Amino acid sequence: MYSFFPLFYMAWADAVLLPSEIAAIEGYLRKQVWLTPEETEFLSGFLDPKHPPTPQELKSWKKAINESELEVRDSLAEIGMKLSNLKGSDTPVEVRTALLEMEDMLGIASSEATYHLRANKPKTIIEELASRPSFDPAIMNALLDGAEHDIIQKVKTILCDPAFRYIDPDSLTTYREQVLTWCRLLAEQGFGAMAYPEAYGGEDDMRKYFTIMETLSYHDLSTVIKFGVQFGLWGMSVYFLGTKKHHDKYLKDIGTLQLPGCFAMTETGHGSNVKGVQTTATYQHSNRTFIIHTPTELDTKEYIGNAALHGQMATVFAKLIIDDTDYGVNAFVVPLRTPKGEMHTGVTITDCGRKMGLNGVDNGKIAFDQVEIPYDNMLDKYASVDESGNFQSPITSDNRRFFTMLGTLVGGRIGIPRAGLSAAKSGLTIAIKYGDQRQQFGPENGQEVPILNYRTHQRRLMPLLANAYALHFALQHVTNRFLKRTEDEMQEIEAMAAGLKAWATWNTTHTLQECREACGGKGYLSENRLDRLKNDTDVFTTFEGDNTVLMQLVAKGRLSEFKKQFSDINFFGMVNYVTQHAKTSIVEMNPITIRNTDEAHLLDPEFHLAAFRYHENEILSSAAKRFKKHLDAGMDSFDAFNQTQYHMVQVGHAYVERLILEQFLEAVERTEDPKCKEALRKLCQLFALTQLEKNKGWYLEQDYLAGSKTKAIRKLINQLCWEVRQDAVALVDAFKIPKECLGAEIVG
């Protein structure tokens, strides 16, 4: 009778067998002629739902079964027979037959059941998986840092100084003062003035300035933003929009933080549509002054960093009015408060108060009531008022002049995504290291396994790790292009910066959200810093240009770039070009390629690039065609753009993704260390395939990819995630973020 115990055990333990299955076994037992009615009754007794065995009986069966020394592949019948033999009786042939028949009857349920009985199972695949780095993180780190390695190390060393230890952010007052102190300490190191000419205490090194911002972003994000407001926005507006007289007067003190200042562009009523700001600067020829004035509450300067407490001056953007004629938005230096903090007459500043994040930055609202400033305070690089009181500018159109002024400040759109990427790298370091340590669930009778071994966890984090590497190279690229720019390239670089800023900062928000969730409850505790990383960077998708607006800007740029490239006098000649171009791709789109699911093909960068470029061109072409169709039908161009707006945003995404892929591929190619090269290649493949999967609806709609191919891509992504998981800890180690900066107890 012992032979049936495994069966009974399975019937009662943890619902492995369903009532219907139990009933079938009972029916089968009753049909066995070799059993006496008493035996049948006795056996069926163990299956009666009205009279379950006691917990103690269940435990004793389990004990007996475990003592029978199960083998890996033992079936339920074999276990029964072993048990019976162990108890001293050979299994009779009828019982053996009955057991085998029942096993057959139960099908999978039987083999599934035996898993539950085995005490010493071989390790499962998932238990075996672990971190097995395929490369040296130090070499990878050197490769990521490149020529900037020394300055990065210097910044990291300073951030590890006890003076930079994180403080409790509870009190707004204390936190803001701490952030000011941190900025002063950084200025003392010469970091603030880095991009200014040597004559003003700098090294004329914009590249280093970007690298400093990026590295500071491993630490407190409020400090980075305050630093950027002071030395980037305030300082560089004086540097780029002003002339020598302004440089001489202000730049040195700005670089040392002797003269804290603000960048007062955004108004309550005008953020994205910044050329619509309503603050006025009225020229008075009688005493050669300007009167800065805020007409209504909606025209108050808002969200201005450094304004609530520390700023003594501001670059104020205002419409220049001369003799009742509006000459568009120009920039002026306006004193706000004395070094002792006394407000100047006519200036009213209110505190923006607590924000979702960046609470170490003292944002404020500034209103001007007829504030008179001297003639010299106009930043006159692009426009001025001459001695007769006439407006002078080398740029005829007000709008074009304003956008030229803004263009010199495009650096902010490069600095922000680089800062955001650092925050994403911090989040990934925390979540991946935690996922590698944290164990939860495991096979029956086995050990619990690291959560990073689970496919869903890999699927969450590995593509985001690939994105971080991809963006690293893409943002390096746009920085290089910006630093070496010529006038002609400016429009292209602006589009590139706008698009990357939007894509990268959305990626930061998304990455940190996944990292928070991937760390569960631990991710919610402030002691692990994911909350601050998330909250501090959340506004990155808004400031320096709302992402949705920026993506439309990119799309507009793409449309006119085509127009320019082909010098076609008919605006929509380019539509024909794009269509033509797309048709060429279609020729390449033969049925075999569309259906090709060979791994070698799916991993081929040629395939990735072709697909990304096809996406970019085709989506641009269809957006342009649709836009033209609406215009042809007599629609206002504003309406026509709105009709295609959703589409235009996709144009921006497709453009940015192609750009990122190209840069990632180039980075892989120029990597010399073979192991790093291989690890990067895998990440790049994961990046490319993840984007293709994200856009698979579109590719399928276009018949560019067949269903069989997108399914094969999904499978390959799973495989790549599995492989990258083994490198994941090394890949975040290569960021070399000091643990003092990470500030997360779970990965202390």
Place this chain on the structure above:
Amino acid sequence: MYSFFPLFYMAWADAVLLPSEIAAIEGYLRKQVWLTPEETEFLSGFLDPKHPPTPQELKSWKKAINESELEVRDSLAEIGMKLSNLKGSDTPVEVRTALLEMEDMLGIASSEATYHLRANKPKTIIEELASRPSFDPAIMNALLDGAEHDIIQKVKTILCDPAFRYIDPDSLTTYREQVLTWCRLLAEQGFGAMAYPEAYGGEDDMRKYFTIMETLSYHDLSTVIKFGVQFGLWGMSVYFLGTKKHHDKYLKDIGTLQLPGCFAMTETGHGSNVKGVQTTATYQHSNRTFIIHTPTELDTKEYIGNAALHGQMATVFAKLIIDDTDYGVNAFVVPLRTPKGEMHTGVTITDCGRKMGLNGVDNGKIAFDQVEIPYDNMLDKYASVDESGNFQSPITSDNRRFFTMLGTLVGGRIGIPRAGLSAAKSGLTIAIKYGDQRQQFGPENGQEVPILNYRTHQRRLMPLLANAYALHFALQHVTNRFLKRTEDEMQEIEAMAAGLKAWATWNTTHTLQECREACGGKGYLSENRLDRLKNDTDVFTTFEGDNTVLMQLVAKGRLSEFKKQFSDINFFGMVNYVTQHAKTSIVEMNPITIRNTDEAHLLDPEFHLAAFRYHENEILSSAAKRFKKHLDAGMDSFDAFNQTQYHMVQVGHAYVERLILEQFLEAVERTEDPKCKEALRKLCQLFALTQLEKNKGWYLEQDYLAGSKTKAIRKLINQLCWEVRQDAVALVDAFKIPKECLGAEIVG
């Protein structure tokens, strides 16, 4: 010559004409034989990039053009001729011809250009768009509230009392005390005890309890969670897991908040895998006590609400050990501290400190060092120790017993998504009302327009508004099912609650993120409360079950439900069924339906339901097949599940989405007011089509939808967003969230 001024204006103003286009015009002018060399020179002078006109000249041209009284459809040539006539000379025929030819040459650029010149254009479509509610929000509100209207009103009235005014959350200490006070005030109203029997001060009304939680969630979320910990988790664990002796002793004091308590289940080392908790409760027969003990630091109870400051007792989940035998996880009431706050011997509590949100809740860690509790403190509804010291339980298996105990607490998985939905409704109310007021950009020479008129803004918010309505009805449904449950339905209801909890809380996170971004900088300021809404609800995707784990639970349930439904003794008989079932659908999938882009068809609920059900069945079938294939190949079931894990999560999503759609459709059907019915129908269509679009990659892979059809769906979603936008303010007004609760200055 005046006739050419419009052309010159366009050449210099805002880069409407490209250099190549200007060069072409110049070339054309030079070919005009009727112009004298001097005239040509004069005219070309205005096009010379080396000698641009002054800003003043540009402004004077513009002024002249504006004085020529343009008509809507005037072309560039016509404007030129008008201008020339205005200046007193008839346009010579050669000039007329030249202008017309140039206009032709410029193509679209010309007609685009004229837009810029018109001062009084007709209103664009986008300017005309506005809020035009198609129904009465009060009727819709009554419909949403249903039979619970009175209790909802009562709770809202209390929340509007000055005693519930929001406080500055800077200080953790003050905030936590305030939240305790708010909970006491709510208990005084009888809200806390609502679900308990009348004998214990309640009304035995679980439905009302849910409704109270949901309504409180329009206010401070910390209060809701503290309220839920006290009256839901702590109180209901005593109520459902304990017996009369416990009810008599504790329940009344719990309901009045005389006896604050905790629910101590999660441990640092075991969150999702909660049946693995390691805290022990060792039975001592000598004095009939239990010794509660925390073996290692990893086994500390963590994240326990009410623990850091206020809890006097806790329901502690621990492994019951009798004579060295482990009887699985059971529940015990353990005293923590005296009413005066003195800790009991052996109990160590540390504060979890600041969190991303919910900082009004005092979460703590609890460790027990050999804490002795009396025999009566075991909550003995499902298991007990008899007088001889033997374990007794009607449920044989330890695991099954534990999950039965958990099942009684499934209410939490209904309460949380309902609370999250309220937060999402608050966010939508703020973002939609702001989007309706906030103006930015506009047509050339036109007014700025509300940002909610933009397609991208509608695309962001309208589908989320539809989700909120959809979830409202689905969560009502699962509440009803839960309240009227029978034993047999329990597994199904648990799966439903788990799936809806996951889907709804992810939706909350996503909705609030979009709302934050949609409000730009204003959304980042704490004064508009989106930060707190986001941060407080972020952990909803983690607690009461990590969403990814819950979705897998749903998938497992779906697999075994099929198994049960068909009483097939072979586990994977159901695979054949599902495949069969899918095949039936394929028969319906005739080529005409696949390609049917008729609006009536695309909006037809029959089409939506069929597509959702096909998705659900087919994805379940393929997950099951894949799972079986791995098992057949000899893979451990744990590995096999991991291989298909990503797929299993999709099974969960597909199931939940079908469930939500069915409930939304039923809600539309039972709506009597024809205007509300129509508005809801539109929202339901938007919900259905948005899900189809989200999953279009999958549908296209399956050849269930053709590319032409998914494109038509996209277009229709745009259209529905446009229509719903006009109802949007009324749709959020129908939530009737008091402005005191909203607490957002931008929609004050």
